[in-house]
Ligand SMILES: Nc1ncnc2c1ncn2[C@@H]1O[C@H](COP(=O)(O)OS(=O)(=O)O)[C@@H](OP(=O)(O)O)[C@H]1O
């Protein structure tokens with residue numbers, strides 16, 4: 469309760485927006501180590517959904533840190549605030565009827581569970597991108613593991629920083645040895661099976 473602030477009840481509701489878009493809005497929450505494939509995979513799912521005519525939007529850790537969360541660093545406290553804010557933004561996007569894709573390391577179970585708790589039942593779909601640390605280190609797409617192992621970055625997730633593995637994620641996907649498109653198909657199939665998107669056949673992408 470905030471003093472002197474009152475909630476407005478607007479005429480157009482989440483259910484109406486979802487019906488108009490012919491889909492069940494939800495949050496696909498990609499969590500995993502740096503280099504596990506969160507951004508690449510979330511991007512592939514976003515493209516797949518776009519080509520199917522679904523309405524989605526992708527929020528990515530690195531990008532959000534250039535704008536909305538530019539005041540936050542990577543201390544444990546700032547990471548918690550990062551995820552809290554993204555959780556609230558995701559709730560707004562779900563209210564707008566969108567399939568919302570979030571790609572954040574989100575190392576702490578408490579922070580991920582808080583996002584789950586601000587959404588309605590079934591709306592939070594936790595996708596653990598479980599690619600092993602050794603594979604992530606080998607990929608090292610941004611050269612961050614190299615820097616962290618040299619001691620130039622501290623509290624690096626998976627090395628000297630904590631990553632709490634999800635206990636009961638809706639989806640677990642190790643991207644080792646598969647293409648982003650193959651991994652994206654697994655996630656789109658999950659949405660189809662749950663009847664969250666219409667069954668409109670497959671798309672073919674040059675990935
Ligand atoms: N100490 C440390 N540990 C892990 N990652 C680090 C660190 N410092 C910078 N980076 C880079 O910041 C990106 C993490 O941003 P996130 O918003 O996803 O992190 S978090 O969810 O708030 O923990 C992360 O993005 P990804 O590599 O895409 O995962 C890194 O590029």
Ligand SMILES: Nc1ncnc2c1ncn2[C@@H]1O[C@H](COP(=O)(O)OP(=O)(O)O)[C@@H](O)[C@H]1O
Pocket residue numbers: 500501502503504505506507508509571607609643644645646647648649651
């Ligand atoms: N099946 C796959 N899905 C996602 N990324 C993959 C896959 N196979 C290989 N990769 C590579 O792994 C790296 C993942 O980087 P990125 O998506 O930035 O990870 P994260 O967002 O988790 O830090 C990229 O270089 C990507 O090309």
